[in-house]
Amino acid sequence: MALIEISNLNKSYGSKLVLNDLSLNLEAGRIVGLLGPNGCGKSTLLKILAGLISAYDGAVLLDGHKPDIHTRAIVSYLPERTYLSGWMRPVDAFDYFGDFYGDFDRVKAEDMLRFFNLDQKQQIKTMSKGMKEKLQLILVMARRARVYLLDEPMGGVDPAARSAILDAVLKNYQDDALMVLATHLIYDVEKIFDEAVLLGFGQLVMQGETDQLRQQYGKSIDEIFREVFRCSVSW
Amino acid sequence: MSYEFDNHAPIYLQLIELFNQKIVNGSWTAGDRVASVRELALEFGVNPNTVQRALAEMEREGMMYTERTSGRFITQDQQLISDTRQQLAEEKIDQFINQMQGLGLGRDELKQLIDRKWGKNNGADRNQ
């Protein structure tokens, strides 16, 4: 049984269909790149898996459960937005995560804070966008979760910080966990994926092992992606 | 993450080439224990499963072997190592010759050029 099983998933906002009969299985022990143009449903899919959106049609199972309070305990979700209160400092955020998530490893979080050169006592409202993103990544990666859902983890940071973030992701990733990383910065990240899922217009366009796709097409995942979605304009 | 991989080709093949290179030039010593998948993945900034696949492939080719309790080791078969070195060198030279021919260089011209350059670059090219 796959760790995440999605079948015939439909989700619309008003008259706009965001996920269109999507079926997808994702196995434990993998780092999956969830790739697609903006507005193709990546964020919506992650929100459904995280238990943030409960109104949808179709079946979604994580470890055999519908998204609910049980799955939230095993899912570590990083949204695009800053979800911490401005008055909090990293120490307060650690207290918060430590209290609500049994799998939160505070020592690891403090290590990562040093690694990213962040100050334990700096208030979040005085942090730059990049610092906030790093702090949230720390919180999410310091959990020993079974499923990690990262939505554009490198959206607002400079290229130097991107590789530091990738390092942090690889370093703290558990071998038996499933990591789903949604991004549009494919070229920078694709070497850490072992599986790529291409979403377009709410549908599964392509799913495969990255090295196999490279061999088959003789191209990078980034190029395959561009090619697929160049064609898709004329759909 | 100082290693640049070519995203156009399978990364596990590039890892195999890189690891073989380290074995044949001696920076990974014959008979030594290989670092864990996790460490290698971090060092080269790639997916652990990709590293695992490269190492499994190298085991199949005999460049590495696994001892059930103590882990994965580099082969002590010097013959295999030197064959691999030979093979890697031949592949590179084939590519090189192809490229030089593409520039219109003949065999003698190329030999002269190599002799002249070799003196200048010597010492710098060993430890690369």
Added chain:
Amino acid sequence: MFGKLVKHEFRATRRIVPFVWLGTIVMAVLNLITGRIGIDWLFATSLIFLVILAVAQIILTYAVIITRYYRSLYSDEGHLTHTLPVRPSRVLASKTLVSFAWMISSVVMALVVVVVIATTIGSKNGYTLSQMYQEFRAAFAFTDGQMALVIGLFVVYVIYALLLQLAQIFFAISFGSQAVFHKLSIAAPIIFYLVFNFALEMIMLVATIFLPIGVEMQLDANGMPDSFSLVARGMFDLIRNPEQPQVVFGLGGIILSVFAMAGLFYGSYLLIKKHTSLR
């Protein structure tokens, strides 16, 4: 988990109001001292500030409660709140408990200020606090036991009124933050609060007049309250027939509002559980 929710709810709301309380207490002490030793300009100034602070701390308490509820559930922070491995009912209960604690504390603080002002101004005019109590009691011809009942009823009423208001505030924010109303932004919760509040008041008024349940108060010869009894009549009788010697207080509105409060809390719970309303 409930205890942890309460703890973090408290942490998130404790940053402003306690400091205002501290200021209020300092000002109250200053007022008492200057009133006693007779520095009139400082007494007058501290009195003005005391009144301002007493009002400000209540307004601030409401502001803190409202912004905390809105932000933690319906701003970007909702991404965290709604992905915690806790039941939505616990989330709502923790917010209700902590918000109520702040509200009741700010009301108590306001009462303390009233008592302080009554003491200082009273002493200027030669009254003590206990004299004022005795005069109030005599005015209605209450016994001490009846006064205790009146005070008890007042406390119950304050608690109830605060809870009812909290239920309305929470529901108005939850309802007004639904995706359909995103265009209205923060105007939506405010409009809905006013609309729901008006509707509830109207319904309560109608129920008070027409629902046949009430407390009847018999008056004695001096027009003072004599005895109370529960009757199966609303206030409608009184309106038809204002000359009768008893006064009836309709209970229909209050009884109905209990159901309304339960409904509002339940509605907020359902909306939190559904949480499809993040921007």
